[in-house]
Amino acid sequence: MLFPTLFGVVTLVFFMIALSPGDPARVMLGERASKEKIEKLRADLGLDKPLIQQYGLYLTRIVRLDFGESIKSGQKVWDEIKARYPATIELALCAMIFASVLGVWIGVISATRKNTWIDYTSMVGALFGVSMPVFWLALVLIMIFSVNLNLFPTGGRMNLRLFFQPETNFYLIDTFKLLLKGEPEYFLSALHHLILPSVALGTIPLAIIARTTRSSMLEVLKQDYVKTVRSAGIKEQRVVFRYALRNALMPVITVIGLQFGMLLAGALLTETIFAWPGIGKWIYQAIEARDYPAVQGGIIVISTSFVLINLAVDVLYSVINPKIRLQ
Amino acid sequence: MSDDTLLTMENVNVHFHTRRGVVKAVRDLSLHIKKGETLALVGESGCGKSVTAHTINQLIPMPPGVIESGSVIFRDRDLLKLPEKEIRKLRGTQISMIFQEPMTSLNPVFKIGEQLADVFLTHQKMTKKEAHAKAVELLDLVKIPSPEKRAHDYPHQLSGGMRQRVMIAMALASPEPGLMIADEPTTALDVTIQAQILDLLTDLKDKVDMSILLITHDMGVVAETADRVVVMYAGRKVEEGTVYQIFDNPSHPYTLGLLNSLPSNEKYADHSRLEAIPGNVPDLLTLGDGCPFANRCSWADEACEKSFPGITELDEGHSIWCHKSEEVKNRSVR
Amino acid sequence: MNSTETLNTINAPAAESPLAEHWHQLKRSKTAMAGLIIILAFILIAVFAPLLAPMDPVAQNIEMRKTAPFVSEYILGTDDLGRDMLSRLIYGARISMTIGVIAVGIALFFGILIGVISGYYGGMVDKVIQRLVDIMLAFPYILLTIVIVAVLGPSLTNAMVAIGISQIPRYIRIVRASVMAEKESDYVMAERALGASDFELMFLSILPNCLAPISVQATLGFGSAILESAGLSFLGLGAQPPTPEWGLMIASSKEFVTSAWWIVTLPGIATLLAVLGFNLLGDGLRDILDPRLRD
């Protein structure tokens, strides 16, 4: 399942870029470049070869994680991704943790208090949550919390006055080591910079998770087996948290996986706003500059992550659902 | 009522408020269940038999359901007046229930041993290990082969019959079982499996001192397992008696019609036409106060349309509610 | 037994088609009605934009730029080039509704066609289609639309097409799943036993019974098309200046978070309201048409 899908993704990306109008060589060299120069570059890039041959070449490179060089910076695409992707993942993870924990909690509370004001308020809130453009929410949050209230920085990952040399590019991990060494300011600054973007990114998944949890929970609470444990006299709280929640979580896990993938892609929209030096901002700039190798590499990395996350969800799913496990 | 009565239901009315109006699902229903007996509540779909059962253990969805009036006295306490917490305590300890669909009645993500043990843990002080041992013991009691192994199975690994056995074990997991409500317990099962389950129920009733309220549409199941029978039609009780009284001398036109509709009735051995009850079950929404069976009854006249009849006692413990009891009696020799 | 079920089956008073029945239920759903009212309002605004807008949405008035709301004849203020916010928002509704109609139209047409075929015939056809759908769904759809627009070249029309294409897989999935479920039901078997043709079975028997999940998805899809197009315009891949598109308006407001709150918030609120309308209606429809179908 995994490899055919990945293969399909890689193929699709190749052909879409290859068939797109415009000559990458011309884009790279500018409008006024001479014909000879362009021809030479085309030959260098292998663009003069038949499409199918280009595709074969491309595949062999991809397998070695060789995405070529960025037209804009001249650096290896894979190196650029390695430097930026951790930032994106770190942010997405924080946002997802925020969204999942709060979302499941709100969903369960709403389901068990169906038709109370708590339920109505959270569900109306959730509905607003799923109806907002994420980049707009980010802007509004910056306007309120950074500009007007001055509670959070407007962007970046770390206070620029702190001189900091990252190792893994996961700032929370890197700075945690410093924290253990008795230098907490790095860790705190990293955390401080993460809060607002995490909330902005996490709000939409939060709303979706809360809605899914609620409806799934309500569905499960209607099931006969819940009637069975109720008629066996088991306490309502135990009915909800021990018996019903585990069943109700199954669709929620799927949604969490899906949303996590969406966040990685959504980084394209939000990272520019928060000046977050992640892969999203980088792809955005690559698209603007028509930097095809970079766009190609970035898209492949994100979709591969997406596929892997879905795979992880399937695995997790089978852990909590014995029916799938044993069949 | 005498001392050997376990449960008494008096004048219970249950209504459902729907968009189209009020559905009077159960009307003026009174019945009692004696200790150790199996009472069958029999009738076709829409007759209110399941609503009656759900009234006893308070599982009626409210809204739209409302218990308008009446009392349900169980071991000297009126269940309709007990707070939710007390009811919950009773459910599972003294009143248990098994459902029609054993496929959906067990939680798919827990092993059956866990689910059973949890009932013990809820109601009794014991360790997890003890509870598990008890669970296995119960699985053995309901004749599940190699219970120790089966306890580690998930519900979907068991057959329908086995699942229903587990459900019965769940119902028996209480320290002092009093009443088991069995709501169409064999309807979803194959006939050879049904026979096994009915056998098991009869067996258990003797081993464990309890009463069974059996809800079914199947006259065959009634004949095989019940001690006493209450026949319901469109929310009303129309006939009540011992199983022998009901089958030997059915006296309400509806009971009579029901038995006559059965293709297994011996009188059809010659392949003759079935004596079907004409027409359909009435709409509970528009049903007036008359006898609900009047529009399908060949004896009915104006009196039947107007008011619901009072009780006619035919024999000790055998009563019908019919205006035309005399006329019917003269023709009802089966 | 179930007493409410009895009601539906016995002696129903008058002939009521399933559609009329749904409409009655819809009228009682507060969520759905709220959504419907919002949507109708936006449709009216879109249709009558030239009559409603007080000014030309692209006319600049440099002297009046960044005027706050409620202080001049520019009721909702002006943007950084002195264009009337209100008029731009009103014309924006036109664009957003068009995007929704075209994107959802494309997605519906191909999604239904492919989905019905895939679900009805099964076998190899189905396998190939599902593999392709898997691959398309392996892209987060925002990325998919971006790639498609990047290929087609940035413009509003291309954005609509891209959104439509990237939504197709969802419809294929939904249509296929419900066709497969319906295909097994007895009424299809019964009609096949009568000798009905494949075409008749697919489009006249099965499809009408699959409309419930499709209409829910289409309603929600309308909302997400509006959101996606805003996103594309925000990235510079959709509408181009000076088009009064909401996403584009938000994008160009980035630098004014410190100085002019209305330029930032108003287009976002307009988007939010429009999408909210569709989500409300979609939720209401889902509750009515198919209580089991929840995300």
Next chain:
Amino acid sequence: MSESLMEVKDLKKYYRISSREGNAKQTLKAVDGVSFDIKKGEILGIVGESGCGKSTLGKTVLRLHEKTEGEVLYGGRDLFSLDHKEMVDLRKSIQMVFQDPFSSLNPRKKVGSLISQPLRIHKAGTPAEIAEKVDSIMEEVGINPMYKNRFPHQFSGGQRQRIGIARALTLNPEFVVCDEAVSALDVSVQAQILNLLQDLREKHDLTYMFIAHDLAVVEYISTRIVVMYLGKIIEMADKDELVKNHTHPYTKALFNAFPLTDPHKRDQKEKIVMGDVPSPINPPTGCHFHPRCPYAKDICKQQYPPLKEVSPGHMSACWLNE
């Protein structure tokens, strides 16, 4: 003996079942080598428990499912050798009444249109003629034609089943498969429908294949009975012969398990078979019934017994008959 209308020869219908994990496919032998014939005018009852393949059999003999192997001869021609057009043509004479009156009628179509559909498909007459035919058939099954503009959900189960029957009869078929046609109905309504089916048979000279799990119903309506267990016929005889002289232990078990509506007889019954119906995916070796059979011998575990005639017209597949 009258002429046979349909001959089923060694019919097999297998399904490939794929498990979720891995690609290990298993074979479900829903119908596994079934042969019998149906004579004109008779009512052939097919009885068995869930998983015995009776329903699949009913649909396969009408070619609603494709076969895996075997032949179904109807009027001398193999159904499965017909091309599309010939098959559509033949559908006029072979029809089916389904179990669930709630799912076998398209909920989006009006009753009139449902009943007239077969006539329209086969272009059997002008619109006026079709309308007339619909009215008369509705009356015949006991539904007032004035209700033809209503939708199926506005009728009760029994009424819907009448509509389903009306639809199956509009083209004047000669052979009708009734698949659990009364099992979803309340007892009092079930009797009405059984009577209706009997009446229609006499009037239109119909032949029925009547599939049901309810022994009492099959016993009442059939002239001949086939008992199935896990995809195979285990016993088959004229009704009276089967009821009185059944020889197969499973048939015995079935009769025994069936609840009698006489409380006086409840203690006289023999002890019933234990155990569950095995899965048709991996049926037991030898005779499929041997794990549950109180009389099982060694050979039963190894070899499947042949279906042999034990008395004229009475076939049984059991080693005990040897």
